[in-house]
Amino acid sequence: MTKLLQRLTKLTAMTDCKCMLCGVDIFDNATGFCDECIKQISFNNGHVCLRCGTRIAPTQSFCANCNFDTVYFDKAYSPFVYEGDVVKLIYQVKFGGHAGILDVLANYVAFMVDKHKIDFDEVCFVPMTQQSQRERGYNQAQILAQSFCELVGTTPLDVLVKKKQTQRQEMLGRAERKKNVDNAFAVVDKSKVKNKSILLLDDVKTTGATLNNCAKALKRAGATRVVCVTLASTPQQFVYE
Ligand SMILES: [Zn+2]
Ligand SMILES: [Zn+2]
Numbered sequence: 001m002t003k004l005l006q007r008l009t010k011l012t013a014m015t016d017c018k019c020m021l022c023g024v025d026i027f028d029n030a031t032g033f034c035d036e037c038i039k040q041i042s043f044n045n046g047h048v049c050l051r052c053g054t055r056i057a058p059t060q061s062f063c064a065n066c067n068f069d070t071v072y073f074d075k076a077y078s079p080f081v082y083e084g085d086v087v088k089l090i091y092q093v094k095f096g097g098h099a100g101i102l103d104v105l106a107n108y109v110a111f112m113v114d115k116h117k118i119d120f121d122e123v124c125f126v127p128m129t130q131q132s133q134r135e136r137g138y139n140q141a142q143i144l145a146q147s148f149c150e151l152v153g154t155t156p157l158d159v160l161v162k163k164k165q166t167q168r169q170e171m172l173g174r175a176e177r178k179k180n181v182d183n184a185f186a187v188v189d190k191s192k193v194k195n196k197s198i199l200l201l202d203d204v205k206t207t208g209a210t211l212n213n214c215a216k217a218l219k220r221a222g223a224t225r226v227v228c229v230t231l232a233s234t235p236q237q238f239v240y241e
Pocket of ligand 1: 019020021022023024033034035036037038
């Protein structure tokens, strides 16, 4: 990890130093935020689900999704809570903020990996369908994975594919989300993940249905362990339908 931190320092020095939210010049990219914006950021430091890392009520151990669904990933973590200005931040990630924003956010992934001692053999990312990727021009999860891999001196495995065009998850309720992404993902080269421990990256986790289906495909392809890190996760909203 010391090696990782050395690389991180180098990267931080190289990156254009602007606040990821308001764009003002900042001294360095240690956090990526200016002094004003950082006060508005929800860091995911509170009480979280033991399985998926979603912020939950202090009386609970697991969130509703992990209580009721079959969970294929082993653990999930996120540095930010998807609320307030973090929603704006993720919007920048999805629809084009300043260049280098994912390089800075990859530092947060690295910190989560270090903090939780996540051991992994390979890094994967949640794929888009070819059509969606053509429309947007890039897959933010893939760029995040590439930026993170540069920090640790490896390359991401591009083996997950999205087989069907799904509706946008944001528009759907919990049950619909589950059905929408059910068996939507597959692994193209199973030998690359067989007996491997996988670190799976994405930008946001809402119910975890997308991550869960990617993890299901990876486990069926022989992966021994799948740990997910998303930049942000939606706090528990007590939806039990
Ligand atoms: Zn700012
Ligand atoms: Zn959970």
